[in-house]
Amino acid sequence: MSDLHAISLDWQDFRPCLVVYDKDTGEVSDFDFWAVDFNVSHESRCVGSWHGGEYVPCPDSLIVKGGSVCDSCASAFIADLDCVFEPRCNGEECGMQFCAQEHAIYLAFHGHVAKVGLTASRRLKQRMIEQGADAYSVIAKVKGRKAARTMEIAIADELSLRQRVREIESLAAMTEPSSDEEIEADFAGLAERLENFGHSPSELRFLENYPIRLPLKRMPGMVKPGGRHRGKAIGVKGKFLIYENGGLNALNLQYLAGRFISDGRERAARPLECWQ
Numbered sequence: 001m002s003d004l005h006a007i008s009l010d011w012q013d014f015r016p017c018l019v020v021y022d023k024d025t026g027e028v029s030d031f032d033f034w035a036v037d038f039n040v041s042h043e044s045r046c047v048g049s050w051h052g053g054e055y056v057p058c059p060d061s062l063i064v065k066g067g068s069v070c071d072s073c074a075s076a077f078i079a080d081l082d083c084v085f086e087p088r089c090n091g092e093e094c095g096m097q098f099c100a101q102e103h104a105i106y107l108a109f110h111g112h113v114a115k116v117g118l119t120a121s122r123r124l125k126q127r128m129i130e131q132g133a134d135a136y137s138v139i140a141k142v143k144g145r146k147a148a149r150t151m152e153i154a155i156a157d158e159l160s161l162r163q164r165v166r167e168i169e170s171l172a173a174m175t176e177p178s179s180d181e182e183i184e185a186d187f188a189g190l191a192e193r194l195e196n197f198g199h200s201p202s203e204l205r206f207l208e209n210y211p212i213r214l215p216l217k218r219m220p221g222m223v224k225p226g227g228r229h230r231g232k233a234i235g236v237k238g239k240f241l242i243y244e245n246g247g248l249n250a251l252n253l254q255y256l257a258g259r260f261i262s263d264g265r266e267r268a269a270r271p272l273e274c275w276q
């Protein structure tokens, strides 16, 4: 059996799936990482691109650093890469629907850590699940990505809110989760301040169906993606697979994109059901 090339981590509602490509068979499938017994390469190569629902591997299988896709594959489905990293327009310059569509500016809670962020409105709930948020509220919906980004920065400044949650904070929120009441109380304080700035945040929505039972028994240690992973799966929240092997380990599944997975055991290739 050849090594499987990990392409992406996607979610179907609360079910995570690690999309892999088998170059021998040309098949794209959903890798069963729940049986934690596999090797991950240290090297990372371009994950290729998608054309009208068909997967196209990178023609040059390029080694990529600081990302998982090479410029040439990225440009096959993204007209203007610069606009993706830092939005410059509302679709009028780059011509991308990506920039023109309606965006939501949200407040997300990861335990007691609150952050502000933006995403395409149609992907909002999925984005919150990908990030492993405990609850969220929509502050505003705005047409265009640049307009949304401007508002996101303004709100972060007004309320001194963060735009990122650190890995260790996500793991701490699994080890000592906040109760719904605690998050409600944190939200009530922020909602009042948002209203003072003329915003009207939606009610708080909780996300509680992650495939993991919390709290964790102890704080997991981060493990490097490259190397051998073996143990008993505890669950997944956001990008983290938690597994037990002596202590608790946290593997960031997003870091597998681009790497090769070799697998000692026979696994049935599972069909992909996690497409958005």
Ligand SMILES: [Zn+2]
Pocket: 046, 047, 048, 058, 059, 060, 061, 062, 069, 070, 071, 072, 073, 074
């Ligand atoms: Zn490529």
Ligand SMILES: [Zn+2]
Pocket: 080, 083, 087, 088, 089, 090, 091, 092, 093, 094, 095, 096, 099
């Ligand atoms: Zn643009």
